[in-house]
Amino acid sequence: MVDPTSDHHEDIDEDEAPECATCGDAIANEVTHRVITWIEDSTVETAHFCNEDCRLEWQ
Known part of the structure; x- marks a missing residue:
């Protein structure tokens, strides 16, 4: 698993x-990569999106 705080658009x-x-x-290697983080049951959760359109569709 890749560290969610790393630069995913560089050599992944x-x-x-x-x-x-x-x-x-x-x-992989996308500058349009977006990440949302939240706390659920005392655990940090993350959701990755390939671009802003996918992020908006997820909401």
Whole structure:
């Protein structure tokens, strides 16, 4: 798993890249990558998105 605070758009292999929470595509080397974080049951949760459109669709 890739550290969610790292620069995902720099030299990430698709096998290690996070998947978009909306469309399921691997997010590797994309400058449009977006991440939302929240706390749920005392745990930090994250959702990754390949672009702003997928992030808005997820809401």
